[in-house]
Amino acid sequence: MQLIRANIAHFPHATTQFSEDITIIRDGGVVIDEGKIIAVDSFTDVLARYPKANVIDRQGQWLLPGFIDSHLHYPQTQSIASYGDQLLSWLENYTFPTEKQFADEPHAQQIAQVFLRQLLKNGTTTGFVFCSVHQQSCEALFSAASELNMAIVAGKVCMDRNCPQELEDCPTTAQVHSAALIDKWHNHGRNKYAITPRFAPTSSEAQLASLGELASQYPDVFVQTHLSENLDEIAWVKRLFPTAIGYLDVYDKYNMVRPRAVFGHGIHLNEDEWQRLHEAGSTIAFCPTSNLFLGSGLFDIASAKKHDVHVALATDVGAGTSFSMLKTYADAYKVSQLRHTPISPFEGFYLMTQGAAVAHQMESDIGNLNPGSSADFVVLDHQFDELTSLRIQPNAEFDDVFFALSILGDDRAIRETWVNGRRCYEKKESSHAMV
Known part of the structure; x- marks a missing residue:
């Protein structure tokens, strides 16, 4: 059982009211076990419920559905x-x-x-x-x-x-x-x-x-x-x-x-x-x-x-x-x-x-972070270089982060990709310092 600590954003259900129905949790936690998501909430709440879970700390970064x-x-x-x-x-x-x-x-x-x-x-x-x-x-x-x-x-x-x-x-x-x-x-x-x-x-x-x-x-x-x-x-x-x-x-x-x-x-x-x-x-x-x-x-x-x-x-x-x-x-x-x-x-x-x-009629398995869905998710590195570090402030709202990364980013913005509860991709660390 693993608990990933990060900022969280996802849509838990179908909607056309995008700004109203998105779930955003600052300093949240996603608990995964045997390839499935079993809990998503604030970090303090899920840690209290699953105190023995192995914590993977991604504080300040954003965790999204794959x-x-x-x-x-x-x-x-x-x-x-x-x-x-x-x-x-x-x-x-x-x-x-x-x-x-x-x-x-x-x-x-x-x-x-x-x-x-x-x-x-x-x-x-x-x-x-x-x-x-x-x-x-x-x-x-x-x-x-x-x-x-x-x-x-x-x-x-x-x-x-x-x-x-x-x-x-x-x-x-x-x-x-x-x-x-x-x-x-x-x-x-x-x-x-x-x-x-x-x-x-x-x-x-x-x-x-x-x-x-x-x-x-x-x-x-x-x-x-x-x-x-x-x-x-x-x-x-x-x-x-x-x-x-x-x-x-x-x-x-x-x-x-x-x-x-x-x-x-x-x-x-x-x-x-x-x-x-x-x-x-x-x-x-x-x-x-x-x-x-x-x-x-x-x-x-x-x-x-x-x-x-x-x-x-x-x-x-x-x-x-x-x-x-x-x-x-x-x-x-x-x-x-x-x-x-x-x-x-x-x-x-x-x-x-x-x-x-x-x-695609697949929302019971993918597309969200609901308990019961497969643990397919990504962790964004929203300050992956000098420009994104300048542009995206640590306390920026999710829509601003997502938009800026879409315009300025690409695969460099992906820190980790998890499939069915397993980390299948991890970006190699690199320095943002100018030479």
Whole structure:
């Protein structure tokens, strides 16, 4: 049993009143035992209740729930920061060549380890991950995550057209291989599976139908794909699926617009599509760094709120430019500023913790520091260099700390990352002194 002493911030339940419903405890304590949180309160109160707990002193620093990244591509870890054009040329020039390498199982295993280390270094304890078309790429990721008892939602990408031949499967293999992975990995430990057509243009109607059958057979698995990211992409979908009434309708026809369906981007949606996402309880993964990097557009957070659609933040590595969810919120703030609907620090924090967990129906395990949840959390080093030490005062309010670290920080702001009650990452100490 361990008691971590620190300032504490989290959202204990779903809310839209972010500044009112956040729980902030100065000099608090979180007690963990056997991978679970068993108590959270002021330090003096939890110490009195658990006097034999081993105290880990992080006074003055901030302890938060582990961050949730709701859309990213682990095969693209090695292609991040490649000079690109826009979405469709990015796929052709960088994504597909990189993913071909995952036919080699040792390569998949190596990148899976690198990928998870990058998540942990940035305070991310749960990711919604696109693998490659190769079954072993998914096996490699789930195996590596299982060693850490890390909650990962992932799926084998399915494509049977408009991609290199080496990356094609077919309707039958997409269904059979996905089903085998579901049976082996879904709810095995903390792993969860997501049926993963890359996006409508790379799947035939026959393949979408086969994946839709799978979605009906396994109602508690996730669905993840892309939606309305780029105007050229949308026009392409219209040509490929002329009988569909819109992009979202392509997926809806095959039972993939539902709870636990996570659609990346959703930049160019019409009113009917927003309403359908609300009715279905589906989620949009807001990927601001990749939306800016590929010139795709500015996400409309106001329409999401108007229609009460779940939104979660996501890096979308590798078109996304950082594994840091702090930097991701910084870009989300800038995008929302351009749309004159700025996302507050409290709301940004919610969208990468409890808000994401609620959207994904996982709030009983992740996204908060409630007793009974898994002990997935991060400790922030909010004065990690000379500038942050100058900018962020010791008694600063949490929203000011979080906002300043999002604008000025990155992985340097993460002191520790804990997964299932185990410290899996600890930043090496460094001097802030000027040379």
